[in-house]
Amino acid sequence: MDSNNGTTIIVMSGDMDKVFAAFSIAIGAAAAGKETNMFFTFWGIKAIQKGNLTGRSLFGRMMGLMNRGGINRIGPSRFNFFGIGRWMFKKMMKNHNVSSLEELLKTAMDLGVKLMPCQTSMEVMEIPREALIDGVEEPCGVAAMLERSDRSRQTLFI
Amino acid sequence: MDSNNGTTIIVMSGDMDKVFAAFSIAIGAAAAGKETNMFFTFWGIKAIQKGNLTGRSLFGRMMGLMNRGGINRIGPSRFNFFGIGRWMFKKMMKNHNVSSLEELLKTAMDLGVKLMPCQTSMEVMEIPREALIDGVEEPCGVAAMLERSDRSRQTLFI
Amino acid sequence: MDSNNGTTIIVMSGDMDKVFAAFSIAIGAAAAGKETNMFFTFWGIKAIQKGNLTGRSLFGRMMGLMNRGGINRIGPSRFNFFGIGRWMFKKMMKNHNVSSLEELLKTAMDLGVKLMPCQTSMEVMEIPREALIDGVEEPCGVAAMLERSDRSRQTLFI
Numbered sequence: 001m002d003s004n005n006g007t008t009i010i011v012m013s014g015d016m017d018k019v020f021a022a023f024s025i026a027i028g029a030a031a032a033g034k035e036t037n038m039f040f041t042f043w044g045i046k047a048i049q050k051g052n053l054t055g056r057s058l059f060g061r062m063m064g065l066m067n068r069g070g071i072n073r074i075g076p077s078r079f080n081f082f083g084i085g086r087w088m089f090k091k092m093m094k095n096h097n098v099s100s101l102e103e104l105l106k107t108a109m110d111l112g113v114k115l116m117p118c119q120t121s122m123e124v125m126e127i128p129r130e131a132l133i134d135g136v137e138e139p140c141g142v143a144a145m146l147e148r149s150d151r152s153r154q155t156l157f158i
Numbered sequence: 159m160d161s162n163n164g165t166t167i168i169v170m171s172g173d174m175d176k177v178f179a180a181f182s183i184a185i186g187a188a189a190a191g192k193e194t195n196m197f198f199t200f201w202g203i204k205a206i207q208k209g210n211l212t213g214r215s216l217f218g219r220m221m222g223l224m225n226r227g228g229i230n231r232i233g234p235s236r237f238n239f240f241g242i243g244r245w246m247f248k249k250m251m252k253n254h255n256v257s258s259l260e261e262l263l264k265t266a267m268d269l270g271v272k273l274m275p276c277q278t279s280m281e282v283m284e285i286p287r288e289a290l291i292d293g294v295e296e297p298c299g300v301a302a303m304l305e306r307s308d309r310s311r312q313t314l315f316i
Numbered sequence: 317m318d319s320n321n322g323t324t325i326i327v328m329s330g331d332m333d334k335v336f337a338a339f340s341i342a343i344g345a346a347a348a349g350k351e352t353n354m355f356f357t358f359w360g361i362k363a364i365q366k367g368n369l370t371g372r373s374l375f376g377r378m379m380g381l382m383n384r385g386g387i388n389r390i391g392p393s394r395f396n397f398f399g400i401g402r403w404m405f406k407k408m409m410k411n412h413n414v415s416s417l418e419e420l421l422k423t424a425m426d427l428g429v430k431l432m433p434c435q436t437s438m439e440v441m442e443i444p445r446e447a448l449i450d451g452v453e454e455p456c457g458v459a460a461m462l463e464r465s466d467r468s469r470q471t472l473f474i
Contacts, residue, residue, distance in 0.1 A: 005308065010472070012337055017200055021170055021315075024278075028300030042333055096282045120340075124412045142344030146470075150321065154304075154313035155470035156168070157337075163466065175358055179328055179473075182436075186458030254440045312462075312471035314326070 006035035006152035010145065013158055014043030016101065022047075022158045023104035030111035037152070038108070039145040041118035044158075045127060047105070048115055048136050109135050116140055116148075164193035164310035168303065171316055172201030174259065180205075180316045181262035188269035195310070196266070197303040199276035202316075203285060205263070206273055206294050267293050274298055274306075322351035322468035326461065329474055330359025332417065338363075338474045339420035346427035353468070354424070355461040357434035360474075361443060363421070364431055364452050425451050432456055432464075 007029035011022045022038065030036040040048050093100065099107065109115070117132055119139035129139065149155040165187035169180045180196065188194040198206050251258065257265065267273070275290055277297035287297065307313040323345035327338045338354065346352040356364050409416065415423065425431070433448055435455035445455065465471040 007304075008470075010337075010341075012334070018170070021168075021200065025168075025300055025304075028304055032301060032304060034304075042337065093282060098278065098282055120414065124409060124414055142341055143348060146323075146341075146344055146348060146350075149470045152470070154166075154307045154310070155472065156313065156315040157472040157474050158315050165462075176328070179326075179358065183326075183458055183462075186462055190459060190462060192462075251440060256436065256440055312324075312465045312468070314471065314473040316473050 004151050004153070006037065006148065008037045008039065008145065008149040008152040008155040010039045010041060010155070010157045011044035011047060012042045014046050018158050019044070019047050020101060020104065022156075023101065023108055025156065026108050026113045027104065027111060030108065030113045034153070035148075035151070036108075036111075036113045037116060037145070037148040038113060039116045039118060039148075041121045045117060045121050045125065047101070048117060048133050049127065049131055050133055105133075114148075116145060118142075118145075162309050162311070164195065164306065166195045166197065166303065166307040166310040166313040168197045168199060168313070168315045169202035169205060170200045172204050176316050177202070177205050178259060178262065180314075181259065181266055183314065184266050184271045185262065185269060188266065188271050192311070193306075193309070194266075194269075194271045195274060195303070195306040196271060197274045197276060197306075199279045203275060203279050203283065205259070206275060206291050207285065207289055208291055263291075272306075274303060276300075276303075320467050320469070322353065322464065324353045324355065324461065324465040324468040324471040326355045326357060326471070326473045327360035327363060328358045330362050334474050335360070335363050336417060336420065338472075339417065339424055341472065342424050342429045343420065343427060346424065346429045350469070351464075351467070352424075352427075352429045353432060353461070353464040354429060355432045355434060355464075357437045361433060361437050361441065363417070364433060364449050365443065365447055366449055421449075430464075432461060434458075434461075 007026065009022050009026055011019065013019065013022075022044075026036050026038055115136040117136055117139040119141050121127075122129075122139055165184065167180050167184055169177065171177065171180075180202075184194050184196055273294040275294055275297045277299050279285075280287075280297055323342065325338050325342055327335065329335065329338075338360075342352050342354055431452040433452055433455045435457050437443075438445075438455055
């Protein structure tokens, strides 16, 4: 593995289509033998959350409502879909034998993609460590993400 | 041409302003002598489609409706524009002698920018090969895109 | 400072959360000693504008309305927030001792982050040079941005 040829993906979006794209690229990179990192921040955090999470404060609870449900409940970006919902996107993908987000997440982990939760996002949204799925790295900040990025050939912001 | 100094742009968005930005950067890169690639995926595909396309299934038709019309009918991202439409954006650009998307596409092709259609997106959206404009490369996957990206100095996700 | 290890961030979005992410990454990069550039284009321009700007023509005025107010009046991306507004985002950040956008901008400038206004965007939106905050570089184009990007280790499109 070329230590300067990795791939780092910053996942800020919580939209299904963008999270889907992020995992597709990460899996392609890992399958090609590249060191692959995903840094989940802001709305992207929900892709690595377990279901039904709420923060303790009013704000945390409201954010929790938005983030509830883990990766299999993520909706598509509403405005590119013109009201066509998650169910339709899923059905289309199923009709065409495209993996679900949950399968993509599992495949990424099996291929050794490193999942980095953004610590600041967790604090602001009041998401506790135990709310994240097993297998993610310790929550970290921008500095740690940039270290990985500095040995990557491409860094994407999604 | 430095073979490790190319530019690769992943165009996922179908919003006019973002497609516009993607072509502006691609043209700048190609004009500077850089090997320049654009990988069109998801909603980005419509930038390289001919007009009035529909898939054969219900889902394909609904996707087709959204994607109908080719590059000169792409609308701006509604929510940054607060309801100001394509016509206004076009008029503003014309008043200031800014090229239209169609002109940008032509210029990019004249400068040798390589247009790569995402095969998976075409399958899911039921877009046939003949629905794409002339001059694009063969539909390909993430692996082929990453190969180009690995010899690029910058890879953007738009 | 390694002259090929910089960071370049293209800020096209005018959404508070994305502008916030852009500055957070820029500050992290500059703090790590990397040459850091931010290229503000389209809606991103408002992050480096002084308040209450309007263009002279009807179109310019309408764009000005959207861009009015400078960095401390930027709103979050409406659709990921489900109607939760700028005030709430700010309150959450304050509760958690997260810097405001205005503070982030100041910190970035103190750390030597270079702020590059996109000339074409300024022309189309009819934003005069004097409408920009002090300390930004001369307005420039894609070519100048790509030069910085070519000596950067990562270039992000936000």
